[in-house]
Amino acid sequence: MFKNYQLAYIIDDDPVFVLLFKKILTKLGKFDAIVNFENGQLALDAITNKHKNKETLPDIVFLDINMPILDGWEFLKLVEKHQFKDHLNIYMVSSSIDNSEIKKSKKYKSVKNFISKPISAKDFLQKLEY
Amino acid sequence: MSKSEINKGLLFNQDHFNLLIKLYKSSFLDYNGIEDIYKTITETAVKGLKIIRASYWEIEGEDLVCKDLYDATAKTHTIEKKLIAEYLPVYFQALKDGIAIVADDVNSNFYIRELKENYITPLGIKNMLDIPIRKDGKLIGVFCCEHNKENGVWTETDLAFARVLCDILNLMIEQGKRRELEKELLETERKISLITENSSDGFVVIENKKVTFASSSYYKLLGYSENEVLNFTIEDVFNNIHKDDLNKTKDFIYENLGLKNKYFKYQFRLKGKSKKYFWREDSACVIYDDNGNYTKYLIISRDISAIKLAEEKATKLVALSKNLNAKLANFTHIVSHNIRSNTSNISMLIDLIEDTDEYAEKKEYFQLLKQNNNKLSETISHLNETIDLQFTSKKRKTEINVKKEIASILETYKNDIKTNNISVEVTVAADLILNTIPTYFESIVSNLISNAIKYKSLHKKPFIKIKALKEKRKTVIFVEDNGIGIDLMKNKDKIFGMYKTFHNNSDAVGLGLFMIKNKIEVLGGTISLESKLGKGTIFKIIL
Numbered sequence: 001m002f003k004n005y006q007l008a009y010i011i012d013d014d015p016v017f018v019l020l021f022k023k024i025l026t027k028l029g030k031f032d033a034i035v036n037f038e039n040g041q042l043a044l045d046a047i048t049n050k051h052k053n054k055e056t057l058p059d060i061v062f063l064d065i066n067m068p069i070l071d072g073w074e075f076l077k078l079v080e081k082h083q084f085k086d087h088l089n090i091y092m093v094s095s096s097i098d099n100s101e102i103k104k105s106k107k108y109k110s111v112k113n114f115i116s117k118p119i120s121a122k123d124f125l126q127k128l129e130y
Numbered sequence: 131m132s133k134s135e136i137n138k139g140l141l142f143n144q145d146h147f148n149l150l151i152k153l154y155k156s157s158f159l160d161y162n163g164i165e166d167i168y169k170t171i172t173e174t175a176v177k178g179l180k181i182i183r184a185s186y187w188e189i190e191g192e193d194l195v196c197k198d199l200y201d202a203t204a205k206t207h208t209i210e211k212k213l214i215a216e217y218l219p220v221y222f223q224a225l226k227d228g229i230a231i232v233a234d235d236v237n238s239n240f241y242i243r244e245l246k247e248n249y250i251t252p253l254g255i256k257n258m259l260d261i262p263i264r265k266d267g268k269l270i271g272v273f274c275c276e277h278n279k280e281n282g283v284w285t286e287t288d289l290a291f292a293r294v295l296c297d298i299l300n301l302m303i304e305q306g307k308r309r310e311l312e313k314e315l316l317e318t319e320r321k322i323s324l325i326t327e328n329s330s331d332g333f334v335v336i337e338n339k340k341v342t343f344a345s346s347s348y349y350k351l352l353g354y355s356e357n358e359v360l361n362f363t364i365e366d367v368f369n370n371i372h373k374d375d376l377n378k379t380k381d382f383i384y385e386n387l388g389l390k391n392k393y394f395k396y397q398f399r400l401k402g403k404s405k406k407y408f409w410r411e412d413s414a415c416v417i418y419d420d421n422g423n424y425t426k427y428l429i430i431s432r433d434i435s436a437i438k439l440a441e442e443k444a445t446k447l448v449a450l451s452k453n454l455n456a457k458l459a460n461f462t463h464i465v466s467h468n469i470r471s472n473t474s475n476i477s478m479l480i481d482l483i484e485d486t487d488e489y490a491e492k493k494e495y496f497q498l499l500k501q502n503n504n505k506l507s508e509t510i511s512h513l514n515e516t517i518d519l520q521f522t523s524k525k526r527k528t529e530i531n532v533k534k535e536i537a538s539i540l541e542t543y544k545n546d547i548k549t550n551n552i553s554v555e556v557t558v559a560a561d562l563i564l565n566t567i568p569t570y571f572e573s574i575v576s577n578l579i580s581n582a583i584k585y586k587s588l589h590k591k592p593f594i595k596i597k598a599l600k601e602k603r604k605t606v607i608f609v610e611d612n613g614i615g616i617d618l619m620k621n622k623d624k625i626f627g628m629y630k631t632f633h634n635n636s637d638a639v640g641l642g643l644f645m646i647k648n649k650i651e652v653l654g655g656t657i658s659l660e661s662k663l664g665k666g667t668i669f670k671i672i673l
Contacts, residue, residue: 014471016502020478027485066467074620095470098463118474120481 002030002125005060010036011043011075012064012093017117021062021093024121031060039067040075051084058088060128062115065094065101076108085110091128093117141287149178150291153298158305165198167302169207171273171295172200178291181277183253185210186299188271192216197271218244226269230293231260234283257282259289261296265304273299336427339364348431353403372399372407383414390418397434409438460627464513472506512641519648527565532598532605533558535568539576546583550592558598564605566673570649575609577642578669582611587664605673612666616659625659 008031012018018036025031035058037043043061050057065072072092079085092105095117105114115127142150153174161167168186175184185199196210215222224231224241233239236250236258250258259275273296275288323345326333332348334341341362349359371379375398386394394414399407411434417426476499483495536556540547547554564571579594586592595610616625626647650657653673661667 014475016475016498017471017478019498020475020482023482024478095467095474097470117471118477118481120478121485 002129004030004032006032007056007058007060008034009043009047009058009061010034010093011040011061011067011072012036013038013067014064021119024119024124028121028125030125040070040072040078042069044070044075044078047079047084047088048082051082057084061088061090062093063090065092065096073104076110079110080108091115093119141290143287146178146287146291149174150294150298153295158302158309161302164303164306167299167306168198169200171299171302172198172207175273175275175292175295176200176202178295179259179275179277179288181257181275183255183274183276185274185276186271187213187274189269194222194272213245220244225260225262225272228262230262230289231258232284232289233258233260235281254278256280257284259284259292261292263296263300265300330433332429332431332433334359334429334431336364336429337425341367351402351408351433352400358403367400370401372401375399386414387416387424390422392416408433409435461513461517468509469506469513472502472509475502476506516645516648519645519652527567529563529565530568530571531560532562532564532607533560535571536575536596536598539572539579542576543579543583547594550583550586552583552586552592552594555593555595556597558596562598562600562605564673566653570653571673574646574649574671575607577646578609581642582609582613582667585613585615585667586611587613587666601672607671607673608668609671610666610668615663615665615667616661617663618659618661626657 008025010018010021012021022034022036025034035046037046040063047057049055063072063075070078072094076090079088079090086109088110089112090108090110091112092114094101094114096102097116102114105111113127115124153170158167161170172184172186175181182202183199186197187194188197189195190212192215194213194215196212199208199210200206201208213221220241221231221244231239231241233242234257236242236246236255239258242250242258242260249255253276255276256279257277261273261275262269263271263273273292275292326345327347329345329347332351333343333345334348335343341360344356344359346356349356352359368376368380379396379398382394382396392415395411396414397409397411400410401407411432413430413432415428415430416424417428419425479495479499479502483492483499486492486495533556536558540554540556546552575596579596582592582594590612593612595608597608597610599606618625626643647657650671650673655671655673657669657671659667659669
């Protein structure tokens with residue numbers, strides 16, 4: 001059986017995608033709470049705050065690459081500096097099919113997998129447990 | 131005065147005199163080579179001394195080799211077998227030590243006894259006079275006079291006459307050798323000048339810090355005459371090197387001279403008389419004296435203007451292809467992210483529509499599908515616009531009045547400026563004219579003004595300052611605001627990228643600066659900016 005997640009973060013600036021992604025995640029029934037952020041900075045601020053206040057951190061993070069203010073790569077770079085880097089299960093979720101970006105994502109220890117858009121409900125959970 | 135009177139009291143008689151005068155009056159060039167001189171001298175000796183044979187021998191290695199022997203009886207010139215030093219030690223020693231071997235009677239002379247058996251007796255020689263010939267104190271030959279008179283005696287006159295002939299012969303030989311050398315030298319010079327004058331490379335010799343030789347191939351290219359170049363000092367040469375190359379070249383040369391390097395090469399631009407610069411590659415060969423000072427500085431100077439031109443073209447091509455590559459990468463990126471993000475949304479929507487049976491949900495998805503479809507069309511039309519820009523660069527340029535053009539652009543923002551209480555300051559000369567594509571100029575300035583309005587500060591009275599001026603035949607335009615600014619530390623590489631936005635502003639598309647930069651590049655200009663968060667931004671455009 002697949003694992004259950006308490007708190008999922010979606011970091012993506014495309015509102016349509018976020019809406020659809022949330023629908024899919026909800027239908028899969030394994031995500032208790034889903035919160036989304038328009039860019040990396042907002043997400044990082046939220047996580048840093050939670051960490052400071054000793055609140056529960058998200059146990060899964062879906063991270064887009066192209067975003068204003070703080071994009072996916074910059075977010076990863078900053079996360080690497082924090083103590084909580086090992087507690088975040090980060091999955092890159094991008095429409096990119098650029099191999100160099102997929103390779104680049106493997107350099108970050110905190111990144112568990114690279115998932116290409118579009119997301120389909122069918123084999124999504126497998127991708128999380130690879 | 132009669133001839134006999136001139137001769138009174140002298141050793142020589144008239145016949146001697148006539149013979150010697152004839153020789154004295156001749157020069158090397160009157161003879162048909164050195165052999166002819168040998169023959170003349172031997173014949174003169176026979177005539178003057180009234181003897182049967184005269185011969186000239188030269189030292190070759192250790193031995194004496196006969197160069198000519200004149201026989202008065204047969205009236206023939208022949209060559210005798212050579213005399214081997216090893217077998218005739220006494221004779222050779224006598225020649226080396228003495229002024230002459232004077233043998234009135236060949237039988238009683240100690241020094242020539244080794245010659246008796248094989249030479250004197252078979253040839254019927256009775257009297258012998260051998261005079262060594264020296265150069266720089268060293269024996270180089272011997273002049274032999276031989277006679278067959280019983281009880282004959284060599285007189286002072288004979289000795290003197292033979293001596294004079296030897297001296298003349300010696301002089302002639304020297305002259306001959308000098309001629310040979312001169313001829314060789316001339317030939318070498320001819321070959322060198324053939325090379326230096328016809329080569330595309332220039333040849334220069336510098337001695338005592340002055341040009342002492344320059345080939346015509348060198349000074350003609352630079353437009354100088356030979357004399358002008360020959361007066362050049364090293365400083366003159368340095369003064370003609372392009373200022374951007376001077377220090378590098380000078381340092382390199384002095385470094386190599388300091389290291390006593392014999393060969394080195396360097397490239398620089400050298401100014402010709404017409405002030406035009408030529409790219410040259412100098413291959414230097416330096417000769418140093420025992421104290422390590424350079425005495426001769428030889429240069430082969432090659433014109434490499436064509437190579438440099440080709441290099442420049444290649445560099446430009448590389449830059450161009452790099453630029454195109456970057457654009458291509460940017461497009462790939464856009465296709466990858468912006469088009470795919472839309473299509474992936476569409477395919478997710480289709481999946482969701484298929485998966486649900488509820489009409490209300492389906493309807494919601496259809497609505498989103500429509501939205502997404504519009505966005506995709508928009509993205510594609512943006513892409514089209516940018517690609518168009520790359521291919522319509524040949525649009526006609528016309529002259530515009532910058533001040534008037536800016537005023538009319540500001541007119542379209544009149545309402546925004548008024549409602550936001552923005553003060554606008556335009557500093558442009560009334561007669562500033564710019565040759566440009568008017569629609570591009572309008573779109574560039576308009577976009578910058580619109581950005582300045584959009585990203586104005588909410589905490590202070592906003593201003594927009596526009597300044598334009600001519601600078602070195604270029605037009606420089608500044609658009610300054612005191613708005614919220616852009617974090618350049620973070621966004622330096624992305625500022626002018628496609629679909630890049632820097633603020634949480636929902637209506638930002640991230641296309642404005644990208645299009646501005648593209649249009650400016652099409653116009654052959656550049657754009658840069660200074661910005662500080664919370665302070666404002668200054669864009670600088672050079673057209």
